[in-house]
Amino acid sequence: MNNTKMVPVPSRSIIPERDSDKAPILEAFNLGIDFGGLTAVDNFTIAVGRTEICGLIGPNGAGKTTVFNLLTNVYQPTRGLIMLDGKNTTGKSTYQVSRMGIARTFQNIRLFSKMSVLDNVKVGLYNSTKCSFISSVLRLPQYFKSEKQANEKALELLSVFDMESHAYDEAGSLPYGAQRRLEIVRALATNPGIMLLDEPAAGMNPSETWELMENIRKIRDKFQIAIMLIEHDMNLVMGICEGIAVLDHGKIIAKGDPEQIKSNPAVIEAYLGKKEA
């Protein structure tokens, strides 16, 4: 265990050789948060390369979702520092770090359920749609131009998951798997440098999961972004993640590539040793 140091360590990707020529897209140094007396996350230090797909795994309640909430400034950390694309995000609000290039999906799906599928994606395009309030209300030419662009872009993004035909359906009426995919499309629409996926395969059947895996890889290749995902489906995690960090009781107990993680005794204990309790 190499994460007990109290001083920030030099950034190092889980997989050092990938993107080693470029600065990491995301770095966290000794990140920690307490809820009252409970330390939910502690000494969380990680660096993610520009086009890396990495996994965050660990038993239920380990603090994985809390890490995502810290990285997107939904929670302000009690300790530690986050650098997004080389910039410190301390004190910024969630919408500001979104603009700085971090996007996410949610463990409990959070779609704009009463809006159409297309409009959900267009909300994701909010910052790249250039249209002033006056142009919107008075329908000036800028409105028609920006709406046309937004519609085209939204449909193009939906095509990543072959969802164009559902563009005008109400988002809340989609089947579960499609809702998870729509959340990913919406996150992509914000034009992120890194996308955080919180249990993207939850509730999907094996064939849907397999397809999702292919698509996550496709998205990384096409958009050249980093993806960090929380997932319980080990086939998916071991199948696409180039680097994996294992969290237990709020602390990283192991980092490495899938092979290293599979054979790490601390990981096996965290997953199997706890079972009898």
Next chain:
Amino acid sequence: MSIKQKINRLPVFVRALIISVVFAVFLVVVQILISGGTISGYISKIIILVGINMILTLSLNIATGYLGQLPLGHAGFMAVGAYTSAIILRAVPADSAAALFPVTLIAGGIMAAIFGLIIGIPALRLKGDYLDIITLVLGEIFRVIITNIDSVLGFDFTYGARSLKNIPKVTTFIGTFLCVAITCLLIYTLIHSRQGRAILAVRDNEIAAESCGINITLYKTLGFTISAFFAGIAGALYASYLGILNPASFGFMKSIEILVMVVFGGMGSMIGSLISATVLTVLPEALREFESFRMLVYSLLLIVIMIFNHSDKMKRFKTVAIDKIKAVFSKKAVKGAENEQH
């Protein structure tokens, strides 16, 4: 293809033209009927009141239906608009009042919007019940200030409980309904835009909206301010419709009355707002004959209609009923076509 789809296929400007023409014809016909005396003075007064209540309902619907908040002090913004416009109109020469009315109308709206902004910035940081209660309290504070400000200022300004009298009665049928149309149009264009989507996103899920880069405080404040603006417009129309203002008419019960119209029409539904403002303005008047039972019948009708509008069973029943009716019509249409062929 349903009628709605057929209409949606038409180019935007054709649709806009059709709606404008229909609306202009409606305005002219009703105005002729009013001038000719076919529509009595009493009825025409009710028609204007319907228009004012339409704007009120549409305005509160922005905050409730689109923004997802539940302000309980909406009558306060109406009062600000009403007093602003009325005080200016009383100060200008009587013969120029009608010409200046559009200006004082907008002044009333802007003043209400400013109050909405001042209140919205701190209040919208609160969540749920706290926000509701804060708006309730602030609405009441407006009323109390309007009632007592003269004794603080030392001169007659709002005339407090003695009522502000002799306001030029320049609210006309055509003027009111032009305002209704403009309100509908502006709300429609707002909601179907980048900014409108942001407002709806905040309503549907604040955290998700924020993680899409939307400044939720900004859009809550914006929605709240726009809602106050149109309430101010309605207030200004109301002032010059009655010709007299008393702070007591802008109390908590007035806010609730507007809220009932919104809920009754369906949150977030523009057509619903228009219909419910009409029904709930006309109904109490129509029930005037049954003086002693009036409030009883009114409340009962409200309950019945609420149940009809909002229970799941009734919703299912309605969709089934509508489908059946549609089926009958389409069958008739098919049969009609067949008959023609034979």
